[in-house]
Amino acid sequence: MEILxxxxxxxxxxxxxxxxxxxxxxxxxxFTAEKLQQPAKPRSFDFGNIITAYRNVDIAKGLVxxxxxxxxxxxxxxxxxxxxxxxxxxxxxDKLTLLRPNEPLNLKAKSIIHxxxxxxxxxxxxxxxxxxxxxxxxxxxxxxxxxNAGHVAIQGQRTAKxxxxxxxxxDALGEFYKNYIDxxxxxxxxxxxxxxxxxxxxEASLYKAYLASPEIEQGKHQWKKMLQEDKILQNFLLRRDxxxxxxxxxxxxxxxVTSADAVExxxxxxxxxxxxxxxxxxxxxxxxxxxxxxxxWLFGLVTIAPPMFIMLGMAGVLxxxxxxxxxxxxxxxxxxxxxxxxxxxxxxxxSRAPKAVWxxxxxxxxxxxxQFRGLFKMANPNKHFKHTEHTRSVSIEEVLK
Numbered sequence: 166m167e168i169l170x171x172x173x174x175x176x177x178x179x180x181x182x183x184x185x186x187x188x189x190x191x192x193x194x195x196f197t198a199e200k201l202q203q204p205a206k207p208r209s210f211d212f213g214n215i216i217t218a219y220r221n222v223d224i225a226k227g228l229v230x231x232x233x234x235x236x237x238x239x240x241x242x243x244x245x246x247x248x249x250x251x252x253x254x255x256x257x258x259d260k261l262t263l264l265r266p267n268e269p270l271n272l273k274a275k276s277i278i279h280x281x282x283x284x285x286x287x288x289x290x291x292x293x294x295x296x297x298x299x300x301x302x303x304x305x306x307x308x309x310x311x312x313n314a315g316h317v318a319i320q321g322q323r324t325a326k327x328x329x330x331x332x333x334x335x336d337a338l339g340e341f342y343k344n345y346i347d348x349x350x351x352x353x354x355x356x357x358x359x360x361x362x363x364x365x366x367x368e369a370s371l372y373k374a375y376l377a378s379p380e381i382e383q384g385k386h387q388w389k390k391m392l393q394e395d396k397i398l399q400n401f402l403l404r405r406d407x408x409x410x411x412x413x414x415x416x417x418x419x420x421x422v423t424s425a426d427a428v429e430x431x432x433x434x435x436x437x438x439x440x441x442x443x444x445x446x447x448x449x450x451x452x453x454x455x456x457x458x459x460x461x462w463l464f465g466l467v468t469i470a471p472p473m474f475i476m477l478g479m480a481g482v483l484x485x486x487x488x489x490x491x492x493x494x495x496x497x498x499x500x501x502x503x504x505x506x507x508x509x510x511x512x513x514x515x516s517r518a519p520k521a522v523w524x525x526x527x528x529x530x531x532x533x534x535x536q537f538r539g540l541f542k543m544a545n546p547n548k549h550f551k552h553t554e555h556t557r558s559v560s561i562e563e564v565l566k
Contacts, residue, residue, distance in 0.1 A: 170490070170491075173483070173486070173487075173490070173491065173494075174491070174494065176479075176483065177480075177483050177487070177491075177494045177497070177498060180476060180479055180480045180483065180498065180501070181480075181497055181498060181501045183470045183471060183476060184476060184477075184480060184498075184501035184502060184504065184505045185501050185504060185505075186466065186467075186470065187346045187350075187470075187505065187508050188504050188505070188507075188508045188511075190346065190350040190351060190354060190463075190467075191345060191346070191350050191508060191511065191512065191515070193350075193354050194349065194350040194353040194354050197353045197354055199353060201310060201311065201313075201314040202314055202315070203310070203313055203314060204313055207309075207310075207313045208309075208312075208313060209237070209238070209239045209309065210239065210289045210290050210308075210309050210312045210313075211239040211240065211241075211286075211287075211288045211289045211290070212237070212239065212240040212241075212288060212289070212290045212291070212292050212305055212308065212309075212366065213240070213241055213243065213280075213281070213284055213288030213290070213291050213292070213369070214232055214240055214241065214242045214243065214292045214294065215243045215245065215276075215277055215280040215281070215291065215292070215293050215294070216228055216229070216242065216243065216244045216245065216294045216295075216296055216298075217245050217247065217273050217276040217277060217280075217293070217294075217295060217296065218244060218245065218246050218247065218249055218296035219247050219248060219249070219271075219273075219276075219296070220247075220248050220249060221249065221296065222244070222246040222249035222250070222251055222254060222296070223253075223254075223558065224296045224297050224558060225244055225246075225296035225297075226256060226558070227299055227558060227559060227560050227561065228294055228296065228297075228298050228299055228300065229242060229244060229256060229261060230256070230560065230561065231299045231300045231301075231302070231560075231561035232260075232294075232300050233258055233260060233261070234302055234561065235300065235302060235303075235304060235305045235306075236302050236303055236305075236306050237303075237305035237306045237308075237309055240260065240288075240305055241260050241261075241262065241284075241285055241286070241288070242258075242260055242261045242262065243262050243264060243280040243283065243284070244261065244262070244263050244264065245264045245266070245270075245276040245277075245279055245280045246263060246264065246265050246266075247266055247269060247270045247271070247275075247276050247279075248269040248270075248271070249265070251263060251265050262283065262285060264279060264280060264283055266279055272384075272385060272391070273394055274376065274381050274384060274385065274391075274394050275385065277293060277376065277394075278376055281373065281376070287369070288369050289312075289368070289369055290308065290312060290366045290367065290368055290369060291366065291367055291368075291369050291372045292305075292308065292364075292365065292366040293363055293364075293365060294363050294364065294417065295362070295363040295419070297326070297419065297420035297557070298323075298326075298363055298364065298417050298418060298419055298420075299326055299417070299418035299559075299560075299561045299564055300364075300416075300417055300418075300561070301415070301416035301417070301418070301561070301565075302561070303414065303415075303416075304321060304364075304415050304416060304417065305415075307321070307412045307414045307415035308321065308366045308412060308415050310412075311366075311410050311412050311415075312366070312368075314410075316408070316410040317367065317368035317371055317407060318365070318366075318367050318368070318371070318402050318407055318408070318409045318410065319365060319366045319367075319409070319410045319411075319412050319415070320348060320358045320359075320360055320361055320364070320365045320409055320410070320411050320412065321361075321364040321365060321366070321412050321415035321416065321417045322344060322348075322364070322411070322412065322413050322414070322415060322416050322417065323340060323344070323361045323363065323364050323417045323418075323419045324337070324340065324341075324344075324416060324417075324418060324419065325337035325340065325418070325419065325421050325522075326418035326419055326420045326421070326557060326559065326564055327420055327421055327423070327557045327559070328421070328519065328521040328522065329423065329557070330423045330424070331524075331525055331527075331528040332421075332422055332423055332424055332425060332427070332428055332528065332532065333421035333422065333423050334421075334521045334522050334524065334525030334528065335428075335525040335528045335529055335531075335532040336421040336422050336428065336532075337421050337518075337521075337522050337525070338513065338518070338522045338525050338526070338529070339473075339532075340419075340421075341512060341513055341516045341518045341522060342473075342509050342512050342513070343359075344516065345512035345515060345516055346467075346508075346512060347359040347467055347468075348361075348411045349411050349413060351463055351464065351467050352408075352409070352410060352411040353411075354463070355459050355460065355463075356408075356459060356460050356462075356463035356464050356467070357399070357402070357403060357407075357408050357409035357410075357460055357464045358409045358410065358411035359399060359409075359464075359467065359468060360395040360396070360398050360399040360409065361395065361417075362393065362394070362395040363417060363419065364415070364417025364419070365398075367398070367402075371402075371407070372398075374401075375397070375398050375401045375402075378397070378401055380392065380397045380400070380401070381394075381397060384397070392438060392441050392442060392445075393434075393435075393438040396438060396441075396442045396445070399464075399468075400442070400445045400448075400449065403449045403452075403460070403461055403464050403465075404448075404449065404452065406452075406456065406458050406460055406461055408460055418561075418564050420557050423557075425531065425535050428532060428535040428536065428539075429535045429536075429538050429539045429542070430539070430542070431539075432535065432536045432539040433539035433540070433542035436472065436536070436539055436540060439472060442468065443469060445468075446465050446468040446469035447465070447469060448465075449461050449464055449465040449468070450462060450465025450466060450469065451465075452465075453465055472536070474533045474536050474537060476505075477502060477505065477506075478537075480498045480501065480502050481498075481502065483495075483498055484498040484499050484502070
């Protein structure tokens with residue numbers, strides 16, 4: 166019983182820490198001001214924009230058009246149409262290269278490599294987009310500003326392209342929260358932003374080195390069991406103690422899931438990748454302690470924090486148990502959970518989330534239930550991890566309205 170009591174106290178203490186950590190990060194970030202030092206003669210960096218499309222090339226048309234309307238002139242677009250029918254593609258431009266691999270690649274990393282292998286000229290930065298994204302007209306201007314400030318890895322702000330269903334709004338709510346907790350707050354207090362998977366820019370030689378890393382090479386043969394590319398990239402950068410900047414005004418619009426089944430499928434993939442990545446997060450945390458690196462240490466803590474619904478669920482169970490065995494721990498956990506939930510609303514306020522996102526709070530129990538069900542699909546990734554279909558074809562003008 167004594168051992169069980171110590172174990173209960175230890176687990177409760179860990180949960181208390183991770184429940185309170187987001188509040189502390191947000192609080193401290195409000196007292197720091199971002200200072201982007203610009204050179205006397207700013208450069209116009211050349212960006213190679215890679216779009217990875219899988220089975221549906223038409224959904225990428227809005228993104229291509231949004232990139233062609235960028236106010237930053239030095240860039241080229243590479244649309245990799247993997248396993249796509251391009252016979253009806255009618256969009257042509259001297260800044261656009263349409264690539265159709267001879268054999269299906271079936272892997273985002275392979276599509277990116279294919280795009281780089283077909284560059285029309287050497288680019289200084291590489292940006293990556295999913296086919297369903299849209300880029301704000303100032304996206305590359307903002308990326309160029311951060312590049313001039315000396316940053317070699319920059320994550321833009323991904324935000325919702327569509328708020329047309331309650332599930333899409335609930336998905337957007339989660340992203341507003343994660344953008345603040347995992348990205349802007351750690352970056353503002355001296356650490357790194359977590360990579361989103363698209364809407365980021367990385368210095369070209371650094372990005373090519375990441376693609377040549379053993380994790381990418383091994384992943385080519387693991388199919389759906391491969392660790393997500395965004396996590397491999399952030400691990401690669403943080404092992405080098407490279408800081409990942411967060412460009413709040415470099416906006417990349419992303420299509421949100423619109424049905425409960427899509428939530429379940431998508432979250433099972435993300436949860437699988439989270440558990441896969443725990444050893445890497447622990448490794449970065451250890452490097453931070455050994456190197457006295459705040460960047461690595463805080464990033465390790467942020468990325469090892471349990472998913473929201475798991476953390477709240479475990480804390481709730483332990484709080485109930487604590488009422489019987491350790492009332493003071495129960496009280497501490499209840500306070501921490503309350504603080505955590507209030508911080509979610511705080512980040513929505515700080516992010517100026519639209520009313521539709523606030524209204525989605527009512528849908529969160531159903532959203533969380535689908536995430537919980539997603540836990541049971543992790544055992545067989547090759548069977549359950551299906552590609553998320555995107556259908557919302559809208560223009561950047563429509564979204565900006």
